[in-house]
């Protein structure tokens with residue numbers, strides 16, 4: 726997979742793209758991670774990437790030309806490499822975007838080329854949305870200074886799904902989440918810490934009992950903290966009965 730990030734602050738990605746899981750995925754050649762500063766494509770007199778909004782009002786708006794130029798440069802470079810098969814997804818990171826979900830991450834992980842656009846100021850000239858991008862994504866409803874951190878979040882959750890990126894032990898996390906429930910409690914040694922003991926069920930060595938305990942804990946925790954997830958989770962009839970009994974308490 727090739728990933729390009731169009732940003733005014735490429736330096737923000739050096740650490741994130743060089744460290745840990747993403748760094749290893751890059752070293753293994755599973756993913757190529759690149760940044761492009763779209764200021765380099767501001768071919769106007771003052772090299773400006775933003776300008777005042779038509780219609781007045783405060784703040785500045787990102788101009789279309791530099792972002793179109795940067796995106797077209799990346800597309801041309803990738804198709805020239807001869808490895809491109811289908812056109813890239815051009816993903817606009819913005820508060821108005823579709824909420825990021827694990828399902829969306831799984832969808833994007835099947836692509837061969839992703840281009841992320843990170844904004845600043847008040848946002849983007851609408852022609853970027855109308856005529857350039859294929860997707861708009863948001864990581865949540867809060868105010869940020871830029872789209873770079875959201876792009877890092879999406880890249881993290883997408884790249885970890887690529888074959889060969891995670892060892893077997895870590896991919897279990899994806900499995901537990903993809904059943905749509907919150908995770909069960911985790912414990913590790915010592916069995917007692919400051920008098921606080923690990924639940925007996927986990928020390929029993931009975932795998933069926935342990936799985937039952939974990940599933941029950943996931944249900945309980947989801948009911949307590951994120952009951953709305955239970956509407957769409959796949960539950961057995963017995964689990965639904967148990968929930969009905971516990972919802973009343």
Ligand SMILES: Cc1cccc(C(=O)NCC2(NC(=O)c3cccc4nocc34)CCCC2)c1
Nearest residue numbers: 818819820844845863864868869870871872875
């Ligand atoms: C709720 C709300 C209302 C109005 C503005 C903003 C806001 O934060 N505006 C600032 C910008 N925010 C984001 O890009 C951004 C923000 C949050 C999640 C995101 N997921 O992807 C990109 C995201 C947009 C242009 C520059 C940064 C937020």
